[in-house]
Amino acid sequence: xxxxxxxxxxxxxxxxxxxxxxxxxxxxxxxxxxxxxxxxxxxxxxxxxxxxxxxxxxxxxxxxxxxxxxxxxxxxxxxxxxxxxxxxxxxxxxxxxxxxxxxxxxxxxxxxxxxxxxxxxxxxxxxxxxxxxxxxxxxxxxxxxxxxxxxxxxxxxxxxxxxxxxxxxxxxxxxxxxxxxxxxxxxxxxxxxxxxxxxxxxxxxxxxxxxxxxxxxxxxxxxxxxxxxxxxxxxxxxxxxxxxxxxxxxxxxxxxxxxxxxxxxxxxxxxxxxxxxxxxxxxxxxxxx
Amino acid sequence: xxxxxxxxxxxxxxxxxxxxxxxxxxxxxxxxxxxxxxxxxxxxxxxxxxxxxxxxxxxxxxxxxxxxxxxxxxxxxxxxxxxxxxxxxxxxxxxxxxxxxxxxxxxxxxxxxxxxxxxxxxxxxxxxxxxxxxxxxxxxxxxxxxxxxxxxxxxxxxxxxxxxxxxxxxxxxxxxxxxxxxxxxxxxxxxxxxxxxxxxxxxxxxxxxxxxxxxxxxxxxxxxxxxxxxxxxxxxxxxxxxxxxxxxxxxxxxxxxxxxxxxxxxxxxxxxxxxxxxxxxxxxxxxxxxxxxxxxxxxxxxxxxxxxxxxxxxxxxxxxxxxxxxxxxxxxxxxxxxxxxxxxxxxxxxxxxxxxxxxxxxxxxxxxxxxxxxxxxxxxxxxxxxxxxxxxxxxxxxxxxxxxxxxxxxxxxxxxxxxxxxxxxxxxxxxxxxxxxxxxxxxxxxxxxxxxxxx
Numbered sequence: 001x002x003x004x005x006x007x008x009x010x011x012x013x014x015x016x017x018x019x020x021x022x023x024x025x026x027x028x029x030x031x032x033x034x035x036x037x038x039x040x041x042x043x044x045x046x047x048x049x050x051x052x053x054x055x056x057x058x059x060x061x062x063x064x065x066x067x068x069x070x071x072x073x074x075x076x077x078x079x080x081x082x083x084x085x086x087x088x089x090x091x092x093x094x095x096x097x098x099x100x101x102x103x104x105x106x107x108x109x110x111x112x113x114x115x116x117x118x119x120x121x122x123x124x125x126x127x128x129x130x131x132x133x134x135x136x137x138x139x140x141x142x143x144x145x146x147x148x149x150x151x152x153x154x155x156x157x158x159x160x161x162x163x164x165x166x167x168x169x170x171x172x173x174x175x176x177x178x179x180x181x182x183x184x185x186x187x188x189x190x191x192x193x194x195x196x197x198x199x200x201x202x203x204x205x206x207x208x209x210x211x212x213x214x215x216x217x218x219x220x221x222x223x224x225x226x227x228x229x230x231x232x233x234x235x236x237x238x239x240x241x242x243x244x245x246x247x248x249x250x251x252x253x254x255x256x257x258x259x260x261x262x263x264x265x266x267x268x269x270x271x272x273x274x275x276x277x278x279x280x281x282x283x284x285x286x287x288x289x
Numbered sequence: 290x291x292x293x294x295x296x297x298x299x300x301x302x303x304x305x306x307x308x309x310x311x312x313x314x315x316x317x318x319x320x321x322x323x324x325x326x327x328x329x330x331x332x333x334x335x336x337x338x339x340x341x342x343x344x345x346x347x348x349x350x351x352x353x354x355x356x357x358x359x360x361x362x363x364x365x366x367x368x369x370x371x372x373x374x375x376x377x378x379x380x381x382x383x384x385x386x387x388x389x390x391x392x393x394x395x396x397x398x399x400x401x402x403x404x405x406x407x408x409x410x411x412x413x414x415x416x417x418x419x420x421x422x423x424x425x426x427x428x429x430x431x432x433x434x435x436x437x438x439x440x441x442x443x444x445x446x447x448x449x450x451x452x453x454x455x456x457x458x459x460x461x462x463x464x465x466x467x468x469x470x471x472x473x474x475x476x477x478x479x480x481x482x483x484x485x486x487x488x489x490x491x492x493x494x495x496x497x498x499x500x501x502x503x504x505x506x507x508x509x510x511x512x513x514x515x516x517x518x519x520x521x522x523x524x525x526x527x528x529x530x531x532x533x534x535x536x537x538x539x540x541x542x543x544x545x546x547x548x549x550x551x552x553x554x555x556x557x558x559x560x561x562x563x564x565x566x567x568x569x570x571x572x573x574x575x576x577x578x579x580x581x582x583x584x585x586x587x588x589x590x591x592x593x594x595x596x597x598x599x600x601x602x603x604x605x606x607x608x609x610x611x612x613x614x615x616x617x618x619x620x621x622x623x624x625x626x627x628x629x630x631x632x633x634x635x636x637x638x639x640x641x642x643x644x645x646x647x648x649x650x651x652x653x654x655x656x657x658x659x660x661x662x663x664x665x666x667x668x669x670x671x672x673x674x675x676x677x678x679x680x681x682x683x684x685x686x687x688x689x690x691x692x693x694x695x696x697x698x699x700x701x702x703x704x705x706x707x708x709x710x711x712x713x714x715x716x717x718x719x720x721x722x723x724x725x726x727x728x729x730x731x732x733x734x735x736x737x738x739x740x741x742x743x744x
Contacts, residue, residue: 045727051608054727076610085731086605090521090598103514104609 002065004029004151004183005050010059012049020045020207021059027151027185027200029064032177034198034215035187036280038288042207043187044083047155051081063151077105080144083155084137088128094139095124098146105147113146119168133160141169145176152176154186158193166190170197195219195280203287210287215280221258222278224286227251229270238265244286254278254286293328295679297371300324304375314455318394321368322446325398329364330405330442334414349483353410357479361402369395393457400468401446403475409438410481515611519623521598526627530634599623600670604730607723617719620670621712624663628655653704660711661686667715670729671722 005027012020020042027033037043049056050068061068066075091097094117102108117123120138131139137160144152152173158166170193173184188194194201195215202212211218228249229235235251236243240259245252251270255262262272278286303320336342337356345352372391412434413427437445446453452467454460460468512520599606599619606616632655640646665682672678689707722729 048727048730052613052724053604053607053730055725073610073612076608079608081608083604087601088605090518090602096517099511099513100517101514101605101609103512103517104611 001029001181002062003027004031004064005033005153005185006060006062007046007050008060010046010049010061011057012045012054013057018042018207020049023059023204023207023209025202025209025212027183029150029181029183030177031200032173032184032186032198033200033202034191034194034280035185035202035204036189036191036194036284037187037204037210041204043204044155046204047083047153047185047187050079050153051076078150080147080149080152081155082137082140082144082152082157084133084140084159085155086136086140088136088139091128093124094122094126094128094131097128097139097143098124101143102146108147110146112148113142116142116145116172119172120165134162134165137161138165138169141172145172148176148182150182152182152184152186154184154188156188157186158188158190166193173197191281191284192279201280203284205288219278219280219283221256222283222286223255223257223262224276224278224282225253225255225262225265225272226274227253227265227270227272235265235268235270238268241265242286254283293367296324296328297367297374300368300371301375301378304372305379314390315450315453316447318397318453318455319446319450321372321394321398322401322449323443324371325364325368325402326405326442326446328367329360329402330409330438332364333360333406334409334439353481353483354479357406357481360406361399361475364402365395365399368398389457390455393454396468397453400471400475403478404471405438405442405445407474407478407481409434410478410483412438414439515619518598518602519619519626522623523626523630525598527630527634530631607730613720613723616723617716620666620719621663621715624666624715625659625712628659628662651701651704653701653708656708657689657704657711658708660708660715661689663715664711664718667718667722671718671726673728 003026005025007023007025010021010023010025014020018040023042023046025033025035025046035043035046045054048054050061050063052069052072063075064078066078068075088097091100098113102110102113120142122135122138122142126135128136128139137157141154141157144154154173157169161169173186174197176182177184186194186198198215200213201215201218203210211221213221224244227235229251230249235241235253238260240256242254242256243251244254250273253265255265262275266272300321303317333356337352337359342352369391372394376387376391412430414431414434452464454464511517606619611619636646661682665678665685668681669678692703692707
């Protein structure tokens with residue numbers, strides 16, 4: 001089975017100087033892929049380019065083997081999209097927005113739509129103009145999930161949601177991908193939640209992919225180690241080492257074990273005093289600086 | 290600021306052409322009052338009522354006084370400066386400037402804006418503080434404040450024509466008393482202090498968890514998808530097409546009919562005929578003025594989600610299973626369909642007023658105006674700047690309308706050719722915009738003023 005989303009060598013240069021890529025991202029079918037990165041790293045730009053919002057300079061994007069431009073319509077029949085930037089003000093009520101969107105998808109599941117509305121505390125009769133920011137995100141989620149897309153692309157879907165609503169959304173996402181043919185590509189700053197539900201994760205910074213892989217492997221790959229070292233020559237600037245903090249002769253560093261090891265650094269005159277696993281959030285903060 | 294420049298230039302043009310016999314002084318004064326209201330009271334309420342202004346660490350009274358100064362003094366100075374420019378430019382070619390008339394007009398502008406601002410303050414609509422949970426009396430006061438100070442501001446000058454003096458010599462004792470009272474009210478408004486605790490403008494948000502009794506499945510047979518969007522778009526266009534002639538003729542020239550100057554006709558139908566509001570009168574001085582007006586209005590409408598359902602939906606339309614060509618066809622085709630609807634809606638009042646079908650209801654003009662509109666819309670999407678697009682629309686509209694006027698007897702096909710060329714240009718421009726401009730999908734922010742918020 002082809003990958004749900006495959007981005008190869010994606011590049012886009014902006015007039016302001018920012019360059020995205022070359023970017024390679026692989027979302028296997030059935031995966032929940034967390035796409036993380038600091039503000040302005042290029043997450044939304046990447047997602048926009050998937051849908052043809054803006055022109056790429058180079059590279060390819062395919063969804064279940066379909067090219068995102070050549071097979072545009074067929075590709076979009078497979079992909080649901082959620083973003084806080086979707087604007088529903090053209091429709092006075094939720095029911096009208098549903099009427100509009102469902103006309104594009106023969107697979108629209110009215111019963112599932114009603115279930116999602118009830119689950120997310122929305123009502124077809126609600127006026128869109130009076131919805132809170134979070135409720136508009138929920139509406140976008142309902143519209144994207146009700147036709148059971150094979151790939152769900154979510155750009156900051158939990159922004160503005162309270163903790164309860166966030167849990168509801170993630171529960172629905174998990175329920176949606178119980179079928180292994182479906183996948184979710186989710187860009188979010190709710191990293192603690194992502195770590196719980198995402199089985200794959202990729203981090204982007206300044207337009208470049210920092211890491212990608214299964215969440216367990218990525219978290220396993222990095223360690224936070226405290227060293228005692230008179231001078232940092234054996235640590236600072238070493239490949240696979242990111243210095244987090246230094247207090248006199250104590251160094252806290254993040255080690256990429258696929259590049260280097262604690263033993264190798266110890267051999268350079270540093271003494272390890274503690275060695276701990278990292279959470280995804282710690283990894284994000286360490287590498288995102 | 291661009292609005293000040295644009296409107297100031299327009300006002301200067303009106304006064305430039307105020308040669309004796311061409312424009313009645315009462316009409317010029319009335320237009321000036323309308324301009325002062327627009328740049329003063331209306332713009333002030335829109336700007337000072339914004340949430341951002343309300344969050345500034347400035348006392349309410351200080352904010353109000355700033356609003357008063359901007360709404361009365363600044364607006365009056367600006368309109369007076371524009372009038373001076375126009376009159377002095379006119380003096381180079383025609384007659385010496387009547388500075389007394391300008392001073393009188395300036396005084397009237399100041400009094401007019403001052404009184405309207407006072408009305409807005411007393412009725413609670415001055416700083417956008419409208420609440421929908423207040424008492425009936427208060428809501429009625431707010432509604433009248435809206436009508437008098439915010440919606441009707443342009444028209445009252447025309448209504449007051451019979452009593453407005455056109456020279457200092459015409460200022461009688463009674464008129465002087467009225468002007469004195471207006472001055473007192475205007476100055477008193479400066480010392481008004483907005484009450485504390487009134488909510489800043491903004492929409493009420495709702496995110497209340499409640500039982501799902503109202504959740505129900507869709508009724509079968511309803512329009513869905515693209516047909517739904519197109520139907521809504523056409524419905525909105527039809528509403529505007531029905532409203533615009535009525536509003537324009539009533540607000541601007543219907544008032545003449547009920548309040549005629551010597552030698553003028555009477556009645557709303559007379560006013561409609563005189564105005565040329567109806568499309569393409571054979572004997573109109575400038576046959577396409579209605580469409581130029583409508584072209585401009587359609588640009589204003591683009592930034593109103595309630596009126597134009599398509600523009601805010603561009604991001605969603607791009608992620609739906611629609612091809613680029615279909616989306617482009619929607620953007621261009623909706624203008625063509627929209628104008629067809631406008632055409633049909635205007636046919637009815639035309640037949641009522643003139644007792645005949647318009648001889649100018651021609652295919653070439655329909656294609657021209659639809660093409661011009663599609664091109665203007667494409668230009669707006671591409672550059673997202675309201676004022677240059679408006680200027681482009683008006684210039685292009687006037688030039689091409691003249692070309693069509695001049696060539697009508699020779700080759701009616703010229704209108705069709707211009708229209709088709711515009712449509713082709715619009716398609717090409719849209720294609721480039723839809724594929725290359727990411728900003729297009731991040732919300733269309735085209736503020737003329739900040740929208741008036743109702744809480």
